[in-house]
Amino acid sequence: MLRIRTIKTGSGARAVQVIYYLNRKRVIYKHIGSAKTDSELETMLVVAQDFIDNYAPTLPFEIETKFDNLLYLDKADFLGVYYTYLYEILSAIIKKVGLSGINKQFLLDLVIMITTIFIFENSPG
Structure with missing residues (x-):
């Protein structure tokens, strides 16, 4: 003190x-x-x-x-923020649903992006 x-x-x-x-x-x-x-x-x-x-x-x-x-925040450098938690959750859901048979990672990422947009547009609030 x-x-x-x-x-x-x-x-x-x-x-x-x-x-x-x-x-x-x-x-x-x-x-x-x-x-x-x-x-x-x-x-x-x-x-x-x-x-x-x-x-x-x-x-x-x-x-x-x-x-x-x-x-001391004035002496610290901001390196960025990574939002991987939602991506990991949606990847696990895709594997559970059976879409993991798609071998193109880009296509899976598009599915995750569209799902994320759908979730946030239809969420209450």
């Missing part, structure tokens, strides 16, 4: 950090900044709370999570 921490720095300013505990050790997740006045401190505390609420990953309650294993 992320928490806000304020500490005094060597220069006399107050640093605002977002931290969490892992194996009883404090880990700094994000350093928000250093404030020299009370108004700056209040602003940074609001920014830190906003970071926790909106930008930090949503974590399950009371489950220890390793932050270095989270998936």
Whole structure:
């Protein structure tokens, strides 16, 4: 669980950090900044709370999570989606019905496409 921490720095300013505990050790997740006045401190505390609420990953309650294993979508590549489940189901039905005697795969694929169109056009909703 992320928490806000304020500490005094060597220069006399107050640093605002977002931290969490892992194996009883404090880990700094994000350093928000250093404030020299009370108004700056209040602003940074609001920014830190906003970071926790909106930008930090949503974590399950009371489950220890390793932050270095989270998936960052901005650094991930989308490779595509394959819809093979319906194709496999319809292929199994074709074999059960007895149309598997057709040796042309292209013709079987056309039957599956027509069946799929028929299913979606006649489905309720």
